Amino acid sequence: MRSTEIAATGMATLSPRRFLPSALKSTPYYMLSGALAIVFLFPLAWAAFASVSGTPGSTQVTGFGPGNYQTLFAWNNGLPTYFFNTVILSCATVVFTLAVSLPGGYAFAKFDFPFRNTIFMATLAILMVPVASMLIPLFVLLKFLGIQDSILGLALVMAMFQLPFATFMIRVSMEAVPKELEEAAQVDGAGTFQVFRRILLPNVRPGIVTVALFAFLAAWNDFITPLILIGTSSKEPLALAMTTMREQSIGVIDYGSLEAGVVVMALPCLILFFALQGQYVRGFMSGAIKG
Amino acid sequence: MAMASSSAPASRSAGQGSRWWATQKRSRQLIGLLYATPTVIFVAVFFIAPLGLVANMSASHWTLLGGNKGFNLPDNYGTIADSSLFWPAVVFTFEYTILATVLLIGMGLGLALLIQSGGKWKGFLRTAFLLPSAMGLASASLLFYGLYSNQIGPINPILEAMHLSSSPIQFLEEPLSALWWTTFLIVWRFAGFYMLILLVGLQAIPRDLYESASIDGANRWTTFRFITIPLLRRSLALSLILCITGSMLAFDQFYILTQGGPDNSTVTIVELIYHYAFQSQNLGTAAALSVVLLGILLIVNAIQFFRLRGADDFR
16 A cells, blocks of 8 residues: 555654764655655646646637636636625625624633533534535525525525634633733723623634634635535636536536636635745644644 | 623622622623524524434425425435445445545655654745645646646656656546546645644654653664654544545545546445435435435544544553
């Protein structure tokens, strides 16, 4: 099996630097890590390259140019429609997730009320149920609520899938805010909502950013949820529209435009990754998950 | 939690009686419940209600266009058990889960050890390995759909130019190679994520353990086997749970890359749910399969949970 090979190569580089003779470190290390870096980066570089290269039978027949993007721009309802749908969907998912998890996290962190633990456990239990098992009944339920085949319904469902992580995250962040801060505000006559708005929200900003980012990316990239819940082409988000584009033109698939679509979908994610890489990796490293 | 009592202004003396306390406590309870109301509504409407509905639908003759046509238990479950697609899909999903889990955890661990070993460009390497994890699975699958294609796929031309292969690789045309190349996409997309989880675990292992092991004359394999692996157990367990659960629900990659083919050889359980609902237009059967999937996942999770808890006790 390949995994044992990987474990074996891993072992060679296991111990801290000083245990290894320098000859062993240099050449094989650079060959191995260089090859791996190429394997991981090559597909991304190729997609960018293919998106501007010509393919026979498309707008961009030969050479390099924006032809594939032009095809994509005009395809079916037009790229702007799908892009706009995806932006609205992602932002609405973030808004719903925060609108529910911020007061919810506040309630679980700072109040004692009947069924508090039951409600919290029921929220976490969403994690236990596979998304795919929920989509068939949700399809029927959204119809019953009159929001079938709409971005609103899709965003509500996606926010529900985000709720366990978001509520947990906000609750833990708010529990970490020192009680003295609240008490000082209460002595000054602040009500529970003012404590929430003036004391807790500013102090849990990193948690809010994390929750918002996760919700945004999950909604941006989700495929199976819109596949099942959206039936009208003009309401499709990007991931679904690009897959439909490939299917509809079976026989003569315009691969160039397909890769242009991949670039359009991936670029915002990669930009967010580079902007937040430091925080993301550091958050992990600082012991968000302990070994 | 004693939040209710801590909220009372300190100036109030205890002598003013327990009735004041009781009112305060009750009103704070009500306020707390008020803040939790959106959560309650959301969980009830979009989680509890669909759970009840899926059970109900799985026991009903329920079509895509016609809706509910009455109770028919256990017909939907019978349809699934009799279907020629069901058992192959279960077997394939488990096969894929085992393959993806072994490769992903192995690769994640290998990459984590590579980064951990230091080296000049470890920052660059970590970014390179993590970059695919920033993409969506659907867009990664579409990327590889082009990468594996005969029209514009670059791999065969490169291999030919380097005189490395005599016949072009057929990526998705045969059942076995379709499974392998789809798993390759998954390893490419997710290895960085598991690397990150395992890296956190590796960095929590105290340095002096390695030093005393080397003083005691332990070789690299013994150190790996008796220090790294046992102390990495929690990170490995977390990776294992995430990986198994995720792979059991595989859909995007097979739907986009292979469409279940060739010859229905790569149909997963979730793809079968989609097939029943929108190709056969039979929501009742799709709901029954959703219930079966939920059951399988609960069993798999319960096994992992109890095994891991047992392992913890042992430690």
